[in-house]
Amino acid sequence: MQFWAVILGSRRHRRIAAASITSLSAILLLAALWFGAYPFYTDLRANAKQSDLKQAFGSKEGRTDFEQGRVEEGAPLTRLVVPSLSVDTIVVEGTSLKALAAGAGHYKGTPLPGDPGNVGIAGHRTMNGKPFGQLDRLKPGDFVVLITPFAKHTYKVMPAFDGHANPWVTRADDWTVVAPSNESYLTLTTCHPKGSSRQRLVARAALVGTEPA
Amino acid sequence: MKRSVKTALLAIFLLGVMIPATSAPAAVPSTYSGKTSARALDLSLPALNVNPTLAAQFKGLSLGVTFLDVTSAPSASGFAGAQCEFLPQGASPGGPLPCTTTSMEKSSVSGANQSDGDNAQKCAGAPVNVSNVVILDTVCGKSFSSSPGGALLATNDATVAQAKLSLDLTGLNAAIESSKDTVVTTVQGVVTSVFSAIPAAVPLTPSQKDALKSAIGQLLDSIKQGAKAGAIKAGASSSSITTAGDTITLESIGAVAAVGLLGLQDPLTDGLIIIEVTPSKAKTVWNDATGVVTGSADPAVATLKVRDLIDQVPGSDYISVVLAPTTLNNLLAPLKGTLLETTLELATVSVSPPGKSVTASSSGVNIHALKGIGASGGTTAACGTCDGGIILRLASANVSFTGADRLTEPVPLPATGGRNWVFYTIMAVLAAGAAGLFFVAQRLRRTSP
Numbered sequence: 075m076q077f078w079a080v081i082l083g084s085r086r087h088r089r090i091a092a093a094s095i096t097s098l099s100a101i102l103l104l105a106a107l108w109f110g111a112y113p114f115y116t117d118l119r120a121n122a123k124q125s126d127l128k129q130a131f132g133s134k135e136g137r138t139d140f141e142q143g144r145v146e147e148g149a150p151l152t153r154l155v156v157p158s159l160s161v162d163t164i165v166v167e168g169t170s171l172k173a174l175a176a177g178a179g180h181y182k183g184t185p186l187p188g189d190p191g192n193v194g195i196a197g198h199r200t201m202n203g204k205p206f207g208q209l210d211r212l213k214p215g216d217f218v219v220l221i222t223p224f225a226k227h228t229y230k231v232m233p234a235f236d237g238h239a240n241p242w243v244t245r246a247d248d249w250t251v252v253a254p255s256n257e258s259y260l261t262l263t264t265c266h267p268k269g270s271s272r273q274r275l276v277a278r279a280a281l282v283g284t285e286p287a
Numbered sequence: 288m289k290r291s292v293k294t295a296l297l298a299i300f301l302l303g304v305m306i307p308a309t310s311a312p313a314a315v316p317s318t319y320s321g322k323t324s325a326r327a328l329d330l331s332l333p334a335l336n337v338n339p340t341l342a343a344q345f346k347g348l349s350l351g352v353t354f355l356d357v358t359s360a361p362s363a364s365g366f367a368g369a370q371c372e373f374l375p376q377g378a379s380p381g382g383p384l385p386c387t388t389t390s391m392e393k394s395s396v397s398g399a400n401q402s403d404g405d406n407a408q409k410c411a412g413a414p415v416n417v418s419n420v421v422i423l424d425t426v427c428g429k430s431f432s433s434s435p436g437g438a439l440l441a442t443n444d445a446t447v448a449q450a451k452l453s454l455d456l457t458g459l460n461a462a463i464e465s466s467k468d469t470v471v472t473t474v475q476g477v478v479t480s481v482f483s484a485i486p487a488a489v490p491l492t493p494s495q496k497d498a499l500k501s502a503i504g505q506l507l508d509s510i511k512q513g514a515k516a517g518a519i520k521a522g523a524s525s526s527s528i529t530t531a532g533d534t535i536t537l538e539s540i541g542a543v544a545a546v547g548l549l550g551l552q553d554p555l556t557d558g559l560i561i562i563e564v565t566p567s568k569a570k571t572v573w574n575d576a577t578g579v580v581t582g583s584a585d586p587a588v589a590t591l592k593v594r595d596l597i598d599q600v601p602g603s604d605y606i607s608v609v610l611a612p613t614t615l616n617n618l619l620a621p622l623k624g625t626l627l628e629t630t631l632e633l634a635t636v637s638v639s640p641p642g643k644s645v646t647a648s649s650s651g652v653n654i655h656a657l658k659g660i661g662a663s664g665g666t667t668a669a670c671g672t673c674d675g676g677i678i679l680r681l682a683s684a685n686v687s688f689t690g691a692d693r694l695t696e697p698v699p700l701p702a703t704g705g706r707n708w709v710f711y712t713i714m715a716v717l718a719a720g721a722a723g724l725f726f727v728a729q730r731l732r733r734t735s736p
Binding site: 096103109113201252270 | 698700704706708711713714715717721722724725727728729734
């Protein structure tokens with residue numbers, strides 16, 4: 075008490091100080107709210123993007139671009155459905171930070187959905203709609219469906235292979251997981267553990283059927 | 288207050304945007320080092336043994352000498368010396384070289400965005416008289432190195448317009464005179480061989496053979512009276528590096544245009560023998576993207592021209608034969624063991640296969656002419672040890688390059704794990720701060736009288 079009396083001698087000074095500190099407190103509170111809301115904001119933003127992507131995905135232009143193999147970065151490429159995880163999301167082309175703001179992106183250079191080879195898709199585990207938030211709960215035998223404008227490709231999560239479980243955790247720079255393959259695979263990648271980019275969680279499924287869309 | 292609030296919010300927003308961003312993979316530049324060298328001409332004259340005074344003065348010559356050493360530091364060190372004393376094959380610009388400074392330039396850069404030297408030739412005043420044995424026309428050197436943006440660009444050129452050998456051949460008189468018939472017959476045989484190498488050649492008639500013999504005899508008489516031993520028309524040798532995108536090219540060119548031997552006035556135009564030589568080239572190309580260096584080398588091609596003493600080909604002063612090893616051996620074989628014994632080694636190239644380290648070289652053309660002159664056994668019509676004469680090493684070029692893979696820090700798979708806990712933590716800290724400040728403000732109000 076004596077301390078404040080010395081520092082802030084007059085009543086007027088104390089009032090000004092109190093008002094200033096209250097204002098600063100309000101600013102900090104607003105900032106705290108913003109930080110607390112930001113993860114949810116990215117989810118809302120991703121959901122909004124998904125709405126736009128779904129419309130574009132079914133459009134005539136989207137079909138033409140897919141048919142001609144000229145889907146641009148950030149444009150919708152395929153619809154990913156994982157019934158066991160209640161995932162239904164549009165996957166965009168590319169895995170840049172901007173592209174992945176939509177939730178999930180197709181690794182450029184890997185085959186298009188349904189094509190022979192190892193199709194790679196990365197998805198957020200936290201924030202940005204977190205389509206792969208529960209990827210660790212995927213089990214061998216679960217189905218993953220990729221729907222393109224022309225076909226529906228069904229993949230089945232493979233049993234453990236190469237001495238590791240499926241899904242499995244690997245290094246953050248383990249690009250072998252999306253390396254070319256003579257088999258028709260689908261490889262899903264996301265960060266691990268949740269909220270960290272230290273490692274990657276990977277799940278692989280094999281193509282078991284294709285039917286016209 | 289409104290302004291400060293905006294500033295604070297902007298700062299917080301920027302912080303928030305930055306946190307989920309992935310760090311871009313940092314590329315570590317590749318590492319490499321390379322060396323290149325080229326010579327237009329190495330000349331030594333054992334023939335001077337006939338004149339010990341001159342032999343003691345003349346140290347031999349290396350003309351059109353260029354070097355370039357480069358590293359990925361980046362650094363480049365270039366040298367261009369138009370006129371040097373004879374340099375051994377392993378000579379390098381690391382230390383002082385016995386080159387004439389008036390036609391020599393050096394340049395070096397270390398680090399990015401540097402430059403040294405210029406594109407102007409530095410020339411010695413012509414003519415340059417070397418021990419009264421060789422007269423050099425214009426000799427020039429130029430060296431320029433730069434590293435704009437870390438990409439090396441350097442050129443080193445050395446040129447010698449013409450070198451004339453002023454050998455005093457009168458020392459041959461006794462030898463020629465003592466066995467003139469033998470020498471004439473031998474030379475006639477060589478010239479006849481050249482004539483017969485002409486496509487669709489018509490054999491010499493007996494009268495043509497007599498005419499040839501007579502002409503050669505006259506030529507030898509002229510030599511006794513002070514004909515010119517030889518002249519060399521040199522081209523520019525160069526060592527350079529260029530960088531274009533992912534490609535780094537290190538190249539050396541050794542060039543000599545022509546060598547004329549045994550002429551009356553100017554061996555390059557009226558010599559009995561003129562050897563025309565195309566430039567030899569050696570090159571390495573480093574692809575920074577693939578981490579592979581490939582080499583290539585173009586050999587110098589020599590064309591032998593023999594003066595058409597009997598007008599065998601009407602309207603032509605010389606009969607030309609593009610030299611191939613077998614042709615060469617056949618042509619020069621008759622001279623073996625004579626005063627005029629001459630050997631000529633054609634250019635060979637060697638290039639190691641693509642990889643991390645490649646050497647490419649073109650040896651140029653080596654001529655050892657008139658071996659009997661000044662031979663250690665004495666200048667006689669019959670050459671015993673045949674270690675005299677004129678030794679020319681023309682147009683040589685060498686490049687070596689060693690590179691290491693471009694190193695890149697491990698590139699992570701796409702980051703898909705937004706650090707939401709960071710946001711919550713910051714939120715908690717800020718909220719606690721806000722609460723604390725609010726508490727302080729309340730205390731202040733309460734303590735107001």
